[in-house]
Amino acid sequence: MDPILEISGLIKTYADGTSALKPIDLDIRRGEIFALLGPNGAGKTTLISIVCGIVTPTSGSVRVDGHDIIDHYRETRSRIGLVPQELHTDMFETVLDTVNFSRGLFGCGRDDDHVETVLKGLSLWDKRDQPIMNLSGGMKRRVLIAKALAHAPRLLFLDEPTAGVDVELRRDMWGLIERLRETGVTIILTTHYIEEAEHMADRIGVIHNGELILVDRKADLMKKLGRKYLTLHLQDPIEAIPPELKDWDLAIDETGQTLEHHFSTEEEQTEVPQLLREISRIGLEFTDLNTRQSSLEEIFVNLLQERR
């Protein structure tokens, strides 16, 4: 299927000489949820701002739904919704007015049903006649999302949608993203909460110092780089690892009661049963066992460390 977003050779050097994006190449598939991860200053916002037309690229090309973002900016921008990182809202306008305004700005006539659905989906319907300045920070963020959805975009950018947002709103947001995905909207989100990417994304890109250092399906990424840990709680403490188990990558803690083994997720099918058989063969009794998979957070930290 043709990608909804094609970025090739995109470079951005700010006027002060900051090189925010080294050449970036990235294709986003229609309907996927793509999480862009990276530390502060990596270039996430810059990348999004270029696609949306807020920042001018230094060189390279970006196409949305087959249209160039500069030559055919009306075609591309009318398909895009943006929820910015910072809480930039008007003050005196009511929630309903500001959402209707956004819809008009993006070239759509009034559609009260659509706006009502959007506001209800974000639990803003009761607040529709409130001036925005009366709302809390979390509510303002919902307003920004409602504005971005007002013209029913096909490609939605969420720049750190859950920064400074409570658990409930974060759950709501995840639900909303899920519902949007069902209607075929492509979503690109940046986040510092790796659990968020882990929870929602189909693919993950890691950007660091303006370079896209990795793009992969979440499941493959976890498989390739994720590690699994098998922990065994022994009935009786042991002083050293029995010689029969020397060839296994095992570690014992100071109590002598917990044995830990790590293995890559690719090996798990064969390795774990084999190890367990070996352990019972030498007569080691255990009371409990559990396995744990490394989170994206750990993968991410490892990745960045490798590059230093």
Add this chain to the structure above:
Amino acid sequence: MSQSAFPRFNLYGVRALYLFEMNRFRRTLWQSLAAPVLTTILYFVVFGNAIGSRIGEVDGVSYGAFIVPGLIMLTVFTQSLSNASFGIHMPKFSGTIYEILSAPLSAFEMVIAYVGAAATKSVVLGLIILATASLFTTIQVEYPLLMFFYLVLVAFAFSLAGFIIGIWAEGFEELQFIPMLVVTPLTFLGGVFYSIDMLPDPWRTLSLFNPIVYMVSGFRWSFFGTGDVTIWISLAAISAFIVLCMALAWWIFRTGYRLKT
């Protein structure tokens, strides 16, 4: 491709932005009307009635009526500049400009919406002041259609200039700078209270270098059929000013100057 082609002109977008600006004016209707109207009334009372009764006639018009077109122009100049510059500066300052920059709106459409809204307000204000003035003195407008057309043209020209100032300005002080330090003095020296023929040389000749003279004169011409220069020179001056501002605006959008990084 999932959607049909976007219309050639984003009418809904222009309308949304125009109404947004008009709404902003409506919210502050009383402040924005009260100050200019009150100031103008003071001028009428002090200059038109108190002093004017001793001056008699200028160019065959009673002094009280003579100053009306110039005072309307003064208000239209300053209000157009400040409204239009504030209108575009505010979203830049608050950050909400991100939405306008990311919208499928051409530079031309953006200018129409912002400048159109600011000019609308100035025209309304100018007419209100004219109505107020007619309570204090008898004025008849000789060429009402021309007067209205001229008012719209001036409001548009200065709103366009204000829009450019709003983009250029980095702080709120700079928004005030040009209206206060350039336009107001030039207007006072530009024949609002006197006909430049009344000035001795070299002041008379120097005044001819003040572009405001031509703009005030044209408006007065539409009232009384006389002015410091003929109406055509005034119209040419206004048109030249508009062309200059448009060229500047075009350059701003082409380069993204102070709008985009």
